[in-house]
Amino acid sequence: MPDRGPARPAAVLFDMDGTLLDSxxxxxxxxxxxxxxxxxxxxxxxxxxxxxxxxxxxxxxxxxxxxxxxxxxxxxxxxxxxxxxxxxxDLEWRPGARELLADVHAAGVPAALVTSTHRALTEIALDTLGRGFFTATVCGDEVARPKPAGDPYLRAAELLGVGVTGCVAIEDSPLGVTSAEAAGCVVLAVPSEVPIAPAPGRAVRDSLVGLSVADLAALPPA
Ligand SMILES: [Mg+2]
CATH class of the missing domain: 1.10.150 (DNA polymerase; domain 1)
Known part of the structure; x- marks a missing residue:
């Protein structure tokens, strides 16, 4: 994807299992x-x-x-x-995830972790991920309706104080994509276990390798 200059997402909302970590x-x-x-x-x-x-x-x-x-x-x-x-x-990063997270952080774009996993287990994962990368974290046991409802992504945008439609959500599962789209995010799908088809407002990539925050900014709006 081309670098279209200084435009940036309001925030990047990362799913955890299968997106950042090979969990x-x-x-x-x-x-x-x-x-x-x-x-x-x-x-x-x-x-x-x-x-x-x-x-x-x-x-x-x-x-x-x-x-x-x-x-x-x-x-x-x-x-x-x-x-x-x-x-x-046994936690391992997904390919390119660590580098993208660092790039988002270096660009000063706020990031949130938006996961279906409950808080106690997420805290263990954050030892690997690095707490400093995330301005907010939303866990599966902290919302009334978990994914595939839009609640987790809406909550993350609210915690960050940004409009959800300006956020890029990165997801690996059809269920997570449904959640992010229900909330109104621009979605980048990087399928892990289950295939995901492209759709309007949804980009699909094989992996996060080589992706930068400029690539996320260049994604078409939802
Ligand atoms: Mg996932």
């Missing part, structure tokens, strides 16, 4: 372990439907997929414990 792989491990624990095998379709989801929705989808009547709180605890362990030891 969907960690969720894969934890979800498949939980399925085994409950005596079943998680289907690919159900796993794909969970990408970008809140914990509550993922647990409900997993129980439904396995056809088991299990305690949702217990399953959520299992996932929390296992993902917490793995977030401490």
């Amino acid at each position: 969907e792989k960690i969720w894969d491990v934890a979800l498949h372990e939980l399925a085994r624990e409950l005596g079943g095998t998680l289907s690919r379709a159900a796993r794909e439907a969970m990408v970008g989801s809140s914990m509550g929705r993922s647990v409900a989808l997993l129980h439904e997929d396995l056809g088991v009547e299990a305690d949702p709180a217990r399953s959520a605890d299992f996932l929390s414990t296992r993902t917490t362990e793995l977030f401490r030891t």
Whole structure:
């Protein structure tokens, strides 16, 4: 994408799992372990439907997929414990994410983290991401309606004190793209686990490698 000069986004709103961090792989491990624990095998379709989801929705989808009547709180605890362990030891950046985050910061453009993951686990991820890069962070347990509703992105813009339509949201999942578009953001989709088709007001890229804040400024408005 060409550099069109000094125009910049009002803010850049980053999804976390699968966008900045390769954490969907960690969720894969934890979800498949939980399925085994409950005596079943998680289907690919159900796993794909969970990408970008809140914990509550993922647990409900997993129980439904396995056809088991299990305690949702217990399953959520299992996932929390296992993902917490793995977030401490196995977190890796997605390609180009670290460089783009640094470029946004260097340009003085405010950034927010907008994630479906709950606060406690996000705090562990922020040890890897670097808290100083984000002016605001919005977690899945801090909004009335999580993604795919627009609430998390609307909340982030509100916390930053910027108009949401001037913000670029970067997302890896169809669910997250739906959320960002519902809020009115310009969307850059960088699919990780599930394909995403281009659409008006939505750019799709293979990765964040080589992207700069100028590229984000040049995206067409929503
Ligand atoms: Mg994601």
